Amino acid sequence: QKEVEQNSGPLSVPEGAIASLNCTYSDRGSQSFFWYRQYSGKSPELIMFIYSNGDKEDGRFTAQLNKASQYVSLLIRDSQPSDSATYLCAVRGNAGKSTFGDGTTLTVKP
Amino acid sequence: KAGVTQTPRYLIKTRGQQVTLSCSPISGHRSVSWYQQTPGQGLQFLFEYFSETQRNKGNFPGRFSGRQFSNSRSEMNVSTLELGDSALYLCASSTRTGGFDEQFFGPGTRLTVL
Numbered sequence: 001q002k003e004v005e006q007n008s009g010p011l012s013v014p015e016g017a018i019a020s021l022n023c024t025y026s027d028r029g030s031q032s033f034f035w036y037r038q039y040s041g042k043s044p045e046l047i048m049f050i051y052s053n054g055d056k057e058d059g060r061f062t063a064q065l066n067k068a069s070q071y072v073s074l075l076i077r078d079s080q081p082s083d084s085a086t087y088l089c090a091v092r093g094n095a096g097k098s099t100f101g102d103g104t105t106l107t108v109k110p
Numbered sequence: 111k112a113g114v115t116q117t118p119r120y121l122i123k124t125r126g127q128q129v130t131l132s133c134s135p136i137s138g139h140r141s142v143s144w145y146q147q148t149p150g151q152g153l154q155f156l157f158e159y160f161s162e163t164q165r166n167k168g169n170f171p172g173r174f175s176g177r178q179f180s181n182s183r184s185e186m187n188v189s190t191l192e193l194g195d196s197a198l199y200l201c202a203s204s205t206r207t208g209g210f211d212e213q214f215f216g217p218g219t220r221l222t223v224l
Contacts, residue, residue: 043215097166100153
């Protein structure tokens with residue numbers, strides 16, 4: 001079992017729809033959770049982070065964390081074609097090491 | 111505030127050679143982590159440096175090494191290059207080490223080993 005698993009894409013949604021990206025992790029000691037967006041040929045860009053159970057909203061993005069279920073998700077509302085990218089889930093323990101999932105490729109169709 | 115910078119951006123080497131990559135973190139950031147990204151393995155953690163000390167290490171052979179200088183700039187060295195070392199090498203900086211700081215990535219160095 002991988003330490004961090006993301007739903008295997010690719011995921012395709014129409015413009016204006018909600019895109020839902022999911023991530024599960026195996027280390028119960030994980031403390032912080034990050035979502036990165038990576039466009040083809042570019043480096044990952046941090047878009048959301050969450051430390052506590054519940055929801056965290058930032059503009060069109062909402063991160064959800066459930067530590068009991070070891071589950072973190074990212075919702076993108078009103079998806080735009082510019083949101084088309086690979087989304088990486090990263091989980092960080094108290095030692096500071098980050099473990100990344102393989103990523104989910106999202107395509108938003110106009 | 112300037113972002114993380116990495117040099118060089120592109121590098122072509124042949125098997126058996128060695129290579130040194132450089133990373134300058136965001137001003138004020140003292141932690142630098144290095145990652146290797148390949149299509150088959152995804153983003154894999156190499157090591158983290160904080161205050162010139164290696165704090166964490168991933169599962170890579172000893173051919174991969176690094177160091178950090180007093181100004182927080184970091185270098186990564188790969189000796190005796192193999193074809194499988196072809197990858198995008200990314201560094202990320204954060205304010206502190208530990209679990210709660212956001213990491214910001216540099217643009218990466220694309221290494222091709224022929």
